[in-house]
Structures are given as C-alpha cells and as structure tokens.
Amino acid sequence: MISVSEKSIVVLISGNGSNLQALIDAQSQRLFNGKIKAVISNKPNVYGLERAEMANIDAVCVDHTEFNDKAGFEAELVKTIDAYQPDLVILAGFMRILSSDLVQHYLGKIINIHPSLLPKYKGLHTHRQVLENGDKEHGTSVHFVTAELDGGPIIAQRRVKVDENDTEQTLVEKIQQQEHQLYPEVVAWFCAEKLTFKLSEDSAAARAVFDGKVL
Ligand code: GRF
Numbered sequence: 501m502i503s504v505s506e507k508s509i510v511v512l513i514s515g516n517g518s519n520l521q522a523l524i525d526a527q528s529q530r531l532f533n534g535k536i537k538a539v540i541s542n543k544p545n546v547y548g549l550e551r552a553e554m555a556n557i558d559a560v561c562v563d564h565t566e567f568n569d570k571a572g573f574e575a576e577l578v579k580t581i582d583a584y585q586p587d588l589v590i591l592a593g594f595m596r597i598l599s600s601d602l603v604q605h606y607l608g609k610i611i612n613i614h615p616s617l618l619p620k621y622k623g624l625h626t627h628r629q630v631l632e633n634g635d636k637e638h639g640t641s642v643h644f645v646t647a648e649l650d651g652g653p654i655i656a657q658r659r660v661k662v663d664e665n666d667t668e669q670t671l672v673e674k675i676q677q678q679e680h681q682l683y684p685e686v687v688a689w690f691c692a693e694k695l696t697f698k699l700s701e702d703s704a705a706a707r708a709v710f711d712g713k714v715l
Contacts, residue, residue, distance in 0.1 A: 507534035507587040507691040513541050514595040517548025518676055519613060519683050523590065524555045526684030534691040537584040540577070542596050558584075564596060574602050581606075588690055591645065592683070600647035608697035610645040611690070613683050615675045617657055618643060622650035627671040630662060638662050638671060640679050642686045644697045644708055653708040655695060655715060658682050 511520050520539060527536055539552035542564045552559035562580050567573040573596075581589060591612040603610065616626040617639040630638045639659040646652035658678035662671070689695040689710065698707045698714075708715040 504533060504691070504693050507532075508585055509534045509536045509588045509590060509687070510581050510584050510586040511536055511539045511552075511590045511592050512581075512594040513539060513546065513548040513592050514543050515541075515546050515548060515593050517546070517551045517593065519592040519679055520548050521551050522680035523592070523684055523687060524551065524557070526687070528555075531684050532688035532691045534588065534687060537586065538580075540580055542573075542577075542594070548593070570599060574599055578602060578605060588687070590683075590687065597649060598645070603645055603647050607646070608644065611642060611655065611686065612645050612650070612652070613640060613642050613679055614650050615640050615672075615679070616650075617641060617659065618650055618654055627668040627675070630671065631666065631668065636662055638675065640675050640682060642682060644706065646706055653697065653706050653715070655686055655689075655708045655710075656682060 511523065513520055523536060526532060536557050538558040538560055539548060540560045540562055541549050542562060544561045544563055549559040549561065560580055562573065562577050564573045567576065587609060589606050589610040591610065618641040621629050637659050639657050641657045642655045644652040644655065660674045660678060686695065694711050696709045698709045700707065
C-alpha cells in the first residue's frame with residue numbers, strides 16, 4: 501500500500517468555532533491523517549481563537565477592519581496562511597466573502613461547510629428561510645470553494661427533519677450536531693487522498709471526486 505503523508509491544515513474562523521472544536525477533537529483521536537497548524541480569525545477575541553490556544557495550535561488574528569480595502573486584507577491573509585504551507589484550508593464559520601483571486605490560489609484545497617442543503621439557500625439566514633418556507637427537511641453541506649458563493653462542487657450532505665415546533669435556535673443545534681460529525685469525516689477523506697477536486701476539460705465546471713467517482 502502506498503503511504504500517504506500527513507496533511508498540513510489551516511482553519512479559518514470568525515467566531516465560536518464549534519466546528520473547529522470538532523476538528524481538534526477528531527485530530528486528537530487521530531480520525532484523520534492531518535495536523536491543524538494554525539487557526540486564523542478575521543475577528544479578534546473570538547472563542548474559536550481560545551479553543552486553538554487551549555489545543556496548543558497557533559491562533560492568529562488578521563483583523564479585516566485594520567485594512568483599507570479587501571485586497572490589502574486578503575494579501576495579509578494569504579501571507580499568513582501560506583507561512584504554514586497548508587495542503588488543506590478549511591473554512592469553519594468564516595464570515596468574509598473571498599475574492600476569486602484568493603479562491604484560485606487555493607483551488608482544490610479549500611473547503612467550506614454551509615448550513616443548508618445546497619444548492620438551496622446560499623448565503624445567510626438559512627434556518628429562517630427553511631422555517632418561513634415550511635420545509636420538512638433541512639441539512640448541511642460540505643463543498644469545495646470556488647469563486648461562486650456557496651456554489652462549489654458538493655462533497656457531502658447530512659439531512660435533518662424539521663419538526664413543527666422547531667425554531668431557528670433548535671435548527672442551529674440540530675444542524676451543528678450533524679456538522680460536527682460530517683466535517684471531520686470529509687477531512688479524513690481529503691487527508692487520505694480519496695477526495696479530490698477536478699476541473700472539467702473546458703474548465704467550465706468543477707467536480708468533487710471520491711475514489712475515482714464523481715460525487
Ligand atoms: C456553522 O453552522 C457553519 O455551517 C456555518 O457557520 C457556522 C459556524 O459555527 N458556515 P461554529 O463557529 O463552527 O460554531
């Protein structure tokens with residue numbers, strides 16, 4: 501069997517970091533062959549940075565409000581990420597929209613988790629929209645990041661039932677419970693080199709590929 505080298509990982513966050521915690525826990529249980537080298541937040545003093553420090557992971561803030569424009573912020577962000585030479589960049593509740601230049605720089609090795617059954621409900625307030633539309637099911641999606649917001653190839657999804665008495669808060673809890681299992685699983689596939697990103701020949705469409713099969 502060909503051995504696969506340990507993957508170097510950088511996680512980007514903006515807040516609480518419960519998905520980050522699930523990844524830290526999965527790493528300590530060796531559920532994936534990778535190491536989180538750094539956690540980077542665009543907001544100072546968020547709990548996710550504390551979680552990183554408690555796990556002895558570099559915790560760095562690149563505060564977007566300290567830059568005159570998006571290009572300046574992203575230049576510093578890329579410099580900070582690239583210092584860790586990551587094989588995988590994980591967005592875990594990172595609340596800035598990334599430019600197509602930045603996405604291109606990490607294409608095929610940057611993933612995101614979004615709280616909806618994509619392609620339904622891209623963007624914000626997904627739980628509210630599910631309730632307003634009377635949907636009977638909801639879910640979460642992990643996808644490769646492309647320049648289209650929440651529009652890159654879907655890798656995996658988890659579904660939850662929506663009950664009559666669900667509120668935005670109960671949906672957050674139900675969805676996050678699924679996310680905390682799903683995200684480490686997808687990271688394990690990536691680290692094992694089972695999961696790859698493929699551009700079609702004309703580069704018009706991108707696909708997630710698992711063990712040679714298009715997902
Ligand atoms: C998650 O629900 C994720 O789907 C979305 O942002 C939330 C982040 O939560 N992208 P946390 O910071 O991981 O607790």
